[in-house]
Amino acid sequence: MKKVAKLVLIVLLVLIMFSFSSCAIYGLSVIGNRNTSILNDTRYRSIEDLHEAYLTAFSEAYYTRGPTSDFYPKEKVFDFSEGSDVFVVCTYSSQMDGVDESNSLMIYIAKQDSDGYYLEVPDNFGVGSIFCAILYFNTNYEALANEWYYSEYITKDLDVCYGFAYKNKNDDYTLYFDGVKMKEVSCIDPFTQEEFTLCYGISDKTYSVLEMFFIRKNKRHTLEVKQREY
Secondary structure, eight states: OHHHHHHHHHHHHHHHHHHHHHHHHHHHHHHHHTSEEEGGGOOBSSHHHHHHHHHHHHHHHHHHHOOOOSEEEEEEEEEEEETTEEEEEEEEEETTTOOBOTTEEEEEEEEEETTEEEOEEETTTGGGGOSEEEEESOOOHHHHTTSOOEEEEEOSSOEEEEEEEEEETTOOEEEEETTEEOEEEEEEOTTTOOEEEEEEEEEOOOOOHHHHHHSOHHHHOOEEEEEOOO
């Protein structure tokens, strides 16, 4: 019995250390992301030009400094704007196997001003940690609580969180991200060519590095389903 208890204790300690190290890495990445620079110090004439520059920069970083992310962007599918934010939706691949993910898309947030489109790059971690989230083709919103369906956009001048969710074209309900009604835009699934609804919301709920050590990922933000009222 003593050997079993000792083994259980060792396993628990390993799990605690793994959890702590994961939180520490994420916390450090958040600290590093506060200071940003502009990709290539350039404003681009179109979002397509910016996306191509992003792909080139990521490719160069990957081959010269080794893997920089668990996934990397590929073809741009579409984009839409909200104020100065430009949400760029694209396919992506896992660097582990290089296979396109057919059940989700990647979304990153570019910016636009009077001089054109630009992309903020975290100074300490480079293009591998540009603010982005995953759009899962999944309406099991409770399951999404354990996934990166949101992106903490934390810089020196701005602390917000962007949430994204998928809905079938004819789903008759409204989604709320952190209690805020999500806006909707019609999109085409590049894998099936079927229309769907992309929901997006902006929340001012963000967390300090210390809070991230103690608040689990699936408890930081909420997705709520409410039936439409007529």
